[in-house]
Amino acid sequence: MRLLTHNMLSSNIKGVANGFPLRIEVEKVVEKKVDLNADFLRNIFPKIEWKAFAEAARTLGYAELPEDADSSFLDSDDFLDKFHHALLELHLEEGALICPETGRRFPVNKGIPNMLLHEDEV
């Protein structure tokens, strides 16, 4: 699971008002190199909740992202490289996502988060 996906996921348990961001429990992180596409990064940047993203990257052991970022940062190649790496190359391979409100644990196995709910949570 990439951090882009983490940034798009919220706790889906019935009655949870503040299900974002999910906390990350790390067992195993893997890195997979992919080619950088600056247009993709510029398109997706405004959709990213930056604080949650930078925090998630730190949890995965990558502390190179600035605390805050605005669109003027996208002119910097150095920023794009770091943004690209954290967004697309870091994968949570094993671990869990934790609902910030209830503490409910959504397991991540082989890079796949399982967001299926029990009957009493729907």
Add this chain to the structure above:
Amino acid sequence: MSFRTAQIRLVSSHREVYEPCDDSFALVDALLSDRNNLIEHHPTLCMEVGSGSGYIITSLALMLGQEASGVHYIATDINPHAVRVTRETLEAHGVHSELITTDIASGLEKRLAGLVDVMVVNPPYVPTPEDEVGREGIASAWAGGENGRIVIDKILPIADNLLSDKGWLYVVTLTANNPSEICLQMRQKGYAARIVVQRSTEEESLHVIKFWRDFDTQVDLKEMAATNKTVPARVMESLVSQFPLSAFWRSGPQ
């Protein structure tokens, strides 16, 4: 053919996962026939709901390219076996999609709203008794309840929420699903529709329908609201003209 789709010999399998079949091939053929439009569309996020064997999302990724082309893929399935098989199929073809085990797009509705540029769905569309819907395992790949519409009718409003302003939706339907009525429902949400592929086998008649948000439709809807009329005649005509007459006859239990 110079471009590729997923190769059957590389598609992974599991006894609880639906294998690529006529409906999967019809959807991939529809995407292939629309490939030039899709490339010019410059999608940033593409999504498949119910990825099963992974044949379709893998084919889409092979057709449109990966990160270097600026395209990102997300696929979901309610069946954990299916998500794992999708992963194996993607890996066997050297492409990547993000994967989530979830019911349709549960957990993504808030943050992914309005971001999906292309969504593809081969839904469970087979008419079955209602209590077969939502069962675990392979039944989730086909059991569609009354008229095969239970899951389709759950997916459409979610798709409407997730699609971007320029979003396109490709859905496989069966004649028994009453596709003309599905188009009409989508009209009321402001979508135009076109049949991309139509295919009849001995057992079923399949349509792959493409939906997109349409400015003219939204004008029509405003007219409807203003004049308190039902569906404008020209909208109905354009819909009716696309379907063979048989599509309007409810097919009985087969």
